[in-house]
Amino acid sequence: MSLQQLEGPRSEHALCPVCAKPVHQSLYEEKTDRTYFTCSHCGFIFLSQDGRISGGKEKSRYLRHRNGMQEKGYVEFLTSFLKESVIPRVKPGARVLDFGSGPVPVFSWLLQREGYQVDSFDIYFCPDRGWEKKHYQAIILMEVLEHISDPMTVLEALKKRLLPGGFIFIRTGIHFEDVPRFDTWWYRQDPTHIAFFSIRTIRYAAAALKLRLVSLENNRDIILQRDPSTS
Numbered sequence: 001m002s003l004q005q006l007e008g009p010r011s012e013h014a015l016c017p018v019c020a021k022p023v024h025q026s027l028y029e030e031k032t033d034r035t036y037f038t039c040s041h042c043g044f045i046f047l048s049q050d051g052r053i054s055g056g057k058e059k060s061r062y063l064r065h066r067n068g069m070q071e072k073g074y075v076e077f078l079t080s081f082l083k084e085s086v087i088p089r090v091k092p093g094a095r096v097l098d099f100g101s102g103p104v105p106v107f108s109w110l111l112q113r114e115g116y117q118v119d120s121f122d123i124y125f126c127p128d129r130g131w132e133k134k135h136y137q138a139i140i141l142m143e144v145l146e147h148i149s150d151p152m153t154v155l156e157a158l159k160k161r162l163l164p165g166g167f168i169f170i171r172t173g174i175h176f177e178d179v180p181r182f183d184t185w186w187y188r189q190d191p192t193h194i195a196f197f198s199i200r201t202i203r204y205a206a207a208a209l210k211l212r213l214v215s216l217e218n219n220r221d222i223i224l225q226r227d228p229s230t231s
Helices: 055-063 072-086 106-113 151-159 179-184 199-209
Strands: 003-007 025-029 034-038 045-047 095-099 117-121 136-142 162-171 195-198 212-217 221-225
Touching: 003 179, 025 179, 072 106, 072 136, 072 162, 072 221, 095 106, 106 117, 106 136, 151 162, 151 199, 195 199, 199 212, 199 221
Parallel strands: 095 117, 095 136, 136 162
Antiparallel strands: 003 025, 025 034, 034 045, 045 195, 162 221, 212 221
C-alpha cells in the first residue's frame, strides 16, 4: 500500500471543510508527497493545500480532456444521468444551472436539446456570475464536487438559488471509508481531484444544508431537494 496512515502527534492537523471538526488523522503518500486528511466525524477525505496543483495547471489539464460532443462514450455517460436522474424530476422548460460546465459545455447542450432553459458557469471557461441573481428549478454539478476545496460554502450558495422544491443533482465518486480501497482507487489519482465524499459525508452535508437526500445511487449519483414549503 502506498498510503501510510498517520494518527495522533504524527499526523498533521486541519479542520474538516464539511463539518468543521478538527481532523487528527491523515494519509501520506511518499511517492507524490501528498497528504490526505480523513475526518472521523463525517467521513470526508481531502487533499492538503500543499498537495494541490496551481489553477493554471488545473485549467491546462481540463483543456486536455476529450469531452466533446464527438466523444460517444462521454456523451452516453452524461445522457444516462440526464435520463435517469434529471428528466424524471424536472420538466422541460424549467430553468437549470449547469455549474462547472467545463471547457466544452456538453451537458448544457444536452439539456437545451431536451427543452430546458440553461445557464452555464465555470470558473475558468464560463465565469459569468449572473447565476447569483437568478433562481433555478435544478442545479447540476456533473463531476464537479471533487474539484472544490470548500464544498459546503459552494453548496450553501447554490441552495440559495434553488426555487422551493428545486433539486441539486450531483455526480461524483463516493469512497467507502476503507483505506486500502482508497489507496488503489483510480479516482484519487487525478491531481485535480481534491475532495472525496463518503455516504456518511453526503448524509451529513444534506442534513446540515437542510436539504432532503432524495437518492444516492451507483456510488456516484446524488439528488438533493429543497423543501417545497420554504419561501
